[in-house]
Amino acid sequence: MPARATDALWRRARAGNGVWLAAAIMASGLRLFVRWSKREREVVYRGELAPGEQIMIRHVPPDGDGGSSAAEVA
Secondary structure, X not given: OOHHHHHHXXXXXXXXXXXXXXXXXXXXXXXXXXXXXXXXXXXXXXXXXXXXXXXXXXXXXEOOOOOEOHHHHO
């Protein structure tokens, strides 16, 4: 839920209406859940390239058991 809509719900909730208060609490909880459930990116390699050096990036699809099949493909 967008932040502006959540802010509008909190403004209405402060007026004293319990229904808007419940809606604001639910919207805020949903926003927190979405923020906390986002998958963080993992850095697998970090290094500095010297002039003239290059790297090749490729994607190897995982095999059936959840592991990488890079050894089989390479």
